[in-house]
Amino acid sequence: MIKILQPRLFLASIFDLDLASLKARGMRGLIMDLDNTLVGWNRPDMSQELIAWLQEVRNHGFKMCIVSNNLTERVEEFSRKSGIMSIPKAAKPRRRSFWLAMKRMGTGRHETAVIGDQVFTDILGGNRLKLYTILVHPIDTHEYWTTKLVRRLEGHFVRRPRRPQSFSH
Numbered sequence: 001m002i003k004i005l006q007p008r009l010f011l012a013s014i015f016d017l018d019l020a021s022l023k024a025r026g027m028r029g030l031i032m033d034l035d036n037t038l039v040g041w042n043r044p045d046m047s048q049e050l051i052a053w054l055q056e057v058r059n060h061g062f063k064m065c066i067v068s069n070n071l072t073e074r075v076e077e078f079s080r081k082s083g084i085m086s087i088p089k090a091a092k093p094r095r096r097s098f099w100l101a102m103k104r105m106g107t108g109r110h111e112t113a114v115i116g117d118q119v120f121t122d123i124l125g126g127n128r129l130k131l132y133t134i135l136v137h138p139i140d141t142h143e144y145w146t147t148k149l150v151r152r153l154e155g156h157f158v159r160r161p162r163r164p165q166s167f168s169h
């Protein structure tokens with residue numbers, strides 16, 4: 001397996017993230033993917049569970065920034081509702097938007113984690129900058145056909161546990 005594509009941590013969902021231990025690792029900032037990580041595919045609505053979780057992240061003192069390859073309007077709508085800053089049309093895995101997110105959060109590379117559901121955008125982008133990368137299972141399976149194709153390809157590079165369990169290395 002190729003190392004640049006391996007997440008540091010694999011979780012079933014954002015709700016399984018141990019915020020206290022992430023903080024204990026020295027993390028202060030969280031770069032978050034939007035679609036299929038925080039919300040279902042192309043749905044801007046926020047569940048009560050998500051609202052509560054975002055508050056919990058804030059309570060732990062984390063800065064947050066959404067970095068999404070999705071369109072401006074869609075991402076900004078979520079940004080408005082959640083009060084979390086965002087970078088739309090991010091062109092992940094290119095590094096530029098990750099740098100920009102860190103600049104906005106005021107965090108360095110060793111104190112920034114990335115959480116997302118896609119290996120070739122979220123994980124690869126984060127790993128290129130040596131950020132702490134966290135892969136989650138996608139919320140929805142309804143996606144663009146291109147994304148579906150990418151996921152099949154992902155399977156050749158990263159073995160996702162059949163029953164998601166967190167691991168760290």
Ligand SMILES: [Mg+2]
Nearest residue numbers: 033035036117
């Ligand atoms: Mg995603």
